[in-house]
Amino acid sequence: MHMNEFTQILLLFFSTVLVNNFILVQFLGICPFLGVSKQVGTAFSMGMATTFVMTLTAAATWLINTFILEALNLPFLQYVSFIIVIASLVQFVEMFIKKTSPVLYKALGIYLPLITTNCAILGLALQIPLNNYGFIASVVFGFGAGVGFTLAIVLMAGLRENLEFGDVPSALKGVPITLIIAGLMAMAFMGFSGMISV
Amino acid sequence: MKQLIADFKNGLWQENPIIKLVIGMCPTLAVTNTAINGLAMGLATSFVLISSEIVISLIKKLIPNNVRIPSYILIIASFVTFTDYFMKAFVPDIASSLSLFIPLIVVNCLILGRQEAFASKNPVHRSIADAVGMGLGFTWVLVALSIVRELLGMGSVFGIQLLGSWYQPMIIMILPAGAFISLGILIGIMNVISSREG
Numbered sequence: 001m002h003m004n005e006f007t008q009i010l011l012l013f014f015s016t017v018l019v020n021n022f023i024l025v026q027f028l029g030i031c032p033f034l035g036v037s038k039q040v041g042t043a044f045s046m047g048m049a050t051t052f053v054m055t056l057t058a059a060a061t062w063l064i065n066t067f068i069l070e071a072l073n074l075p076f077l078q079y080v081s082f083i084i085v086i087a088s089l090v091q092f093v094e095m096f097i098k099k100t101s102p103v104l105y106k107a108l109g110i111y112l113p114l115i116t117t118n119c120a121i122l123g124l125a126l127q128i129p130l131n132n133y134g135f136i137a138s139v140v141f142g143f144g145a146g147v148g149f150t151l152a153i154v155l156m157a158g159l160r161e162n163l164e165f166g167d168v169p170s171a172l173k174g175v176p177i178t179l180i181i182a183g184l185m186a187m188a189f190m191g192f193s194g195m196i197s198v
Numbered sequence: 199m200k201q202l203i204a205d206f207k208n209g210l211w212q213e214n215p216i217i218k219l220v221i222g223m224c225p226t227l228a229v230t231n232t233a234i235n236g237l238a239m240g241l242a243t244s245f246v247l248i249s250s251e252i253v254i255s256l257i258k259k260l261i262p263n264n265v266r267i268p269s270y271i272l273i274i275a276s277f278v279t280f281t282d283y284f285m286k287a288f289v290p291d292i293a294s295s296l297s298l299f300i301p302l303i304v305v306n307c308l309i310l311g312r313q314e315a316f317a318s319k320n321p322v323h324r325s326i327a328d329a330v331g332m333g334l335g336f337t338w339v340l341v342a343l344s345i346v347r348e349l350l351g352m353g354s355v356f357g358i359q360l361l362g363s364w365y366q367p368m369i370i371m372i373l374p375a376g377a378f379i380s381l382g383i384l385i386g387i388m389n390v391i392s393s394r395e396g
Binding site: 025031118119123171 | 275
């Protein structure tokens with residue numbers, strides 16, 4: 001690969017992870033971010049499973065969009081076909097994890113099938129045609145989005161584990177305090193915004 | 199009739215999707231930077247919710263139990279595609295500022311959740327009452343949150359300048375960090391109100 005292209009890909013990766021973080025900057029995937037961020041271990045497994053699905057989704061939806069939807073001029077089928085692809089991929093990942101690691105399968109529980117309705121996945125699939133990425137860029141974008149998701153959810157889980165010992169006003173317990181912490185994290189991530197411009 | 203009113207009122211406060219059930223968080227945070235965006239998003243989501251609840255409660259007996267979730271998602275995705283094309287044609291400015299979050303109505307847990315919890319078990323007239331109540335419950339929180347954010351962040355409401363030139367706008371309120379923090383505080387206030395009630 002040409003050197004310049006390689007730098008471009010690297011920049012795309014880091015800007016997806018830090019500057020345009022899916023959770024803290026683009027508000028995609030808030031439900032698992034609030035729901036599965038109580039313990040670092042589970043948050044990390046969730047992040048890994050989501051990263052896996054995101055990378056596969058990026059590749060699969062790029063192929064379908066380029067060779068079927070654009071080739072046959074069927075843009076109005078985009079939402080319907082992408083959601084079917086995502087649902088089948090999640091089903092596939094679920095069967096794969098169940099076969100290879102029953103322990104992880106148990107730990108993820110209900111959150112595994114719920115990856116289908118994680119808006120970060122569909123959001124990712126829809127952003128690829130908007131940004132006109134090529135195949136490799138799409139896969140890197142998907143992987144970067146997953147890594148950014150994992151980073152945010154693991155950081156949040158670490159903070160929430162410590163929060164257990166804090167004295168939180170009863171009205172703010174649970175969701176409200178989590179949202180306020182997320183706001184502070186989002187402010188911290190704003191510091192990355194002029195770092196890379198793609 | 200009493201039953202219908204109870205179904206309708208359920209979504210407004212008691213089981214309000216955002217405040218009490220904490221679902222549908224991504225659009226709640228992402229599009230509430232101006233009051234007009236919040237209102238448009240609330241109405242678009244309500245339309246999809248009402249039409250899919252009607253269709254699903256009409257054909258619930260025809261859908262085999264094993265494939266009900268994929269069938270619901272396909273019905274929802276079709277209504278979302280319709281809404282998206284409609285908004286692009288008639289209100290292009292709003293459609294472009296909501297951008298990705300219109301197609302992402304497909305994976306809004308609120309919509310799928312109501313199909314599974316209500317429309318698949320109840321007759322059409324009750325489903326309509328439930329959908330209208332839930333839709334309005336979603337919309338009012340979105341509008342309330344976006345009015346606060348727009349007022350503090352830009353000194354205006356629905357684009358009309360309310361605060362004079364003496365007011366120094368808090369830009370943070372219309373950025374991601376402000377979204378998290380103001381929703382956290384809003385849910386906190388609602389918790390105080392409902393603990394006084396009970």
